Amino acid sequence: xxxxxxxxxxxxxxxxxxxxxxxxxxxxxxxxxxxxxxxxxxxxxxxxxxxxxxxxxxxxxxxxxxxxxxxxxxxxxxxxxxxxxxxxxxxxxxxxxxxxxxxxxx
Numbered sequence: 001x002x003x004x005x006x007x008x009x010x011x012x013x014x015x016x017x018x019x020x021x022x023x024x025x026x027x028x029x030x031x032x033x034x035x036x037x038x039x040x041x042x043x044x045x046x047x048x049x050x051x052x053x054x055x056x057x058x059x060x061x062x063x064x065x066x067x068x069x070x071x072x073x074x075x076x077x078x079x080x081x082x083x084x085x086x087x088x089x090x091x092x093x094x095x096x097x098x099x100x101x102x103x104x105x106x
Contacts, residue, residue, distance in 0.1 A: 006023070013054075014057050019057075021058075021061060023063040023064070024064050024066040032065070034055075
């Protein structure tokens with residue numbers, strides 16, 4: 001599921017001409033699999049092949065692991081996004097408001 005979500009996010013960024021510099025995930029297995037260019041997991045290969053292809057469009061992109069405890073804000077934003085009926089794009093100003101709102105909820 002994490003691999004599919006990352007593939008979708010990178011595809012969305014590419015189709016909207018957004019180039020992320022930093023990509024973080026709390027799925028250590030996935031991050032290690034991508035960073036180490038592994039190919040032994042038949043279930044991940046389909047997604048990781050697409051992820052690596054998409055990453056080639058983002059020349060400055062760096063993927064890294066972040067522990068779940070340090071990723072609570074992103075986790076909260078993702079849970080909030082799951083309840084949306086349509087796509088939403090948070091700009092820096094709306095993101096700041098969203099973060100302030102979520103911080104009060106946590």
